[in-house]
Amino acid sequence: MSLHKTDSNYLEQEELRQQTRAAIAGKYEVLKIISCLPGPQYKTFPTFSGMSPEASAQAQRCNQQNSLRVDSYWSRGRWFPATGRTYETLGGMIWSKEPESDIQPKLEYLIDNADGTGCGLREVAQKTVDEVIAVARYGILVDMPASPINDNGDRVQLTAAQNGSSEFLPKWIQYKAESIIYFRTSGNATSVDEIRLTEVRSEKVSGNDFEYEDKVYIRRLIMIDGKYNNQLWNDKKEMVGASVIPVANGEALTEIPFQFFGADDNSAEYSKLPLYDLANENLGHFVLDCDNRDNLHYHGQGMTNVFVENGEDFAEANPFGLDVGAKGKNQFGVNDRVEIVQIEATGAIPSEMLRDEDRMVMSGAQLVTDNNANETLGAKRIDANASMSALKRISFNITDGFKQLFTWTAQFLGEESTSMYKLNSDFITDDLTPEMINAHIALVQGNILPAITLNETARKAGLTDLDNEEIAQELNDQQLLTGGGPEEMAALQAQLDDALEKLAAKGAE
Numbered sequence: 001m002s003l004h005k006t007d008s009n010y011l012e013q014e015e016l017r018q019q020t021r022a023a024i025a026g027k028y029e030v031l032k033i034i035s036c037l038p039g040p041q042y043k044t045f046p047t048f049s050g051m052s053p054e055a056s057a058q059a060q061r062c063n064q065q066n067s068l069r070v071d072s073y074w075s076r077g078r079w080f081p082a083t084g085r086t087y088e089t090l091g092g093m094i095w096s097k098e099p100e101s102d103i104q105p106k107l108e109y110l111i112d113n114a115d116g117t118g119c120g121l122r123e124v125a126q127k128t129v130d131e132v133i134a135v136a137r138y139g140i141l142v143d144m145p146a147s148p149i150n151d152n153g154d155r156v157q158l159t160a161a162q163n164g165s166s167e168f169l170p171k172w173i174q175y176k177a178e179s180i181i182y183f184r185t186s187g188n189a190t191s192v193d194e195i196r197l198t199e200v201r202s203e204k205v206s207g208n209d210f211e212y213e214d215k216v217y218i219r220r221l222i223m224i225d226g227k228y229n230n231q232l233w234n235d236k237k238e239m240v241g242a243s244v245i246p247v248a249n250g251e252a253l254t255e256i257p258f259q260f261f262g263a264d265d266n267s268a269e270y271s272k273l274p275l276y277d278l279a280n281e282n283l284g285h286f287v288l289d290c291d292n293r294d295n296l297h298y299h300g301q302g303m304t305n306v307f308v309e310n311g312e313d314f315a316e317a318n319p320f321g322l323d324v325g326a327k328g329k330n331q332f333g334v335n336d337r338v339e340i341v342q343i344e345a346t347g348a349i350p351s352e353m354l355r356d357e358d359r360m361v362m363s364g365a366q367l368v369t370d371n372n373a374n375e376t377l378g379a380k381r382i383d384a385n386a387s388m389s390a391l392k393r394i395s396f397n398i399t400d401g402f403k404q405l406f407t408w409t410a411q412f413l414g415e416e417s418t419s420m421y422k423l424n425s426d427f428i429t430d431d432l433t434p435e436m437i438n439a440h441i442a443l444v445q446g447n448i449l450p451a452i453t454l455n456e457t458a459r460k461a462g463l464t465d466l467d468n469e470e471i472a473q474e475l476n477d478q479q480l481l482t483g484g485g486p487e488e489m490a491a492l493q494a495q496l497d498d499a500l501e502k503l504a505a506k507g508a509e
Helices: 010-025 027-036 053-076 082-094 121-135 160-164 276-299 311-317 348-366 390-412 434-445 451-460 468-478 486-508
Strands: 100-102 137-143 171-176 180-185 192-204 212-224 227-233 258-262 303-307 337-341 420-422
Touching: 010 027, 010 082, 010 121, 010 276, 027 276, 053 276, 082 121, 082 276, 082 390, 121 137, 121 171, 121 258, 121 390, 137 192, 137 390, 258 390, 390 420
Parallel strands: none
Antiparallel strands: 100 420, 137 171, 137 258, 180 192, 192 212, 212 227, 303 337
8 A cells, every 4th residue: 555545534534624624714715626616517619620710719719708707707706704703703612711721840841832843732722622623633643752863873861951851852743634644443443553644844955055845754653563653754655764662651652642633532533524514505605696696797787689770881880899888879770779688687596595694503503502402401311422512522522632642741751640731611602592592603604793792791601701802812812723531521511401400490480
């Protein structure tokens, strides 16, 4: 098998991610994937040997005209930013309250520099949240830099100063879903035996001090004879350097220290993209808008038909042809006549667009609504995972994944794992009815209600004590760069159920 070959589901998932990322970004990115959308179908006129020059020229003119019509079709459309606004709102709900943290002294360096490039723990968490909400997949490798090699090819022992420097501390290296191209599990599918990751490096072109080129390497994390090996391969299928066997507590690792993050769970398997259905509806809405504006363009302009008694006389009187502009001037004979035929406008497309907008509101609201929100307490299911909203599950998953990252980091440092970084999972929507959530999502998606209006409600609910300026500053600092155990989730769900029951009883009184 080729080193660069992707796993069986990668290409399918890549298409889903591409559409979702484009819908989040907006029209500029959507126009890059229009080949995935049901655009206008105009006839292509072929040219072939034996055609007359006139026929060939006519075919080329028609093809050029149809190409311009397709470009105009897409450029007229207006993008309805439902997916992007929902994405920002979901991330904002998690970060409406600061995470709870308890980090061991030896791991406190992660707060300021978790990845070795100055990106702190909070920034890594923000990026993980954003990616899991967007495409339901992210990965972080805990990597322990190897000590230098001496002239004899042996690893030298680090000095006390080197042991304390950031250069030789474990790093959390982040990988987007697009970079995780392959994984292989053992027979029982409970452990991962191999992971392949793409890494792009900018390298100087040989003999040119001013030119650089991007080269793609494959980072291969593989279990060999029960030991974790870290390898780097170039595009010529050559291993760069030797296979490295990282050591923790004096022993080789018996598992790959790579944490998958997902929307369903944190396994290597692909999760369902939470925003894909909304993105797909959003893209369909855009096509309808293009249809509608294309329709408006043509039925808003009449077709001019001219009936003349003598064509030669008309051509002589109007040597430059018919002028159909608003201030056009034409000369006609006594019995000549002109009529304008205009296509009748239809309301079918705008009506369907409104229905699409309602569907998008529902899709956005479902991401933050517990599945059993309308059931009575006695009828609710015990299974917390079944009743939990997609956003709450993401928050739990990332919290649980970070716990594992802390464990591996502590192992590399010869420490016991007691660190914790718990993301917020108490959302303002927990106390809202589905109807209220729908209304809120609709106002945010439609750019009628700004996200700042959520701040006061969040303060009343006790989710934050920051004022608007402080919240704005925190969001600016984020630069827009989730799972607890079953017992923790069940306990949190029980508390939520109890609160909802009390609210319902109070309302009945």
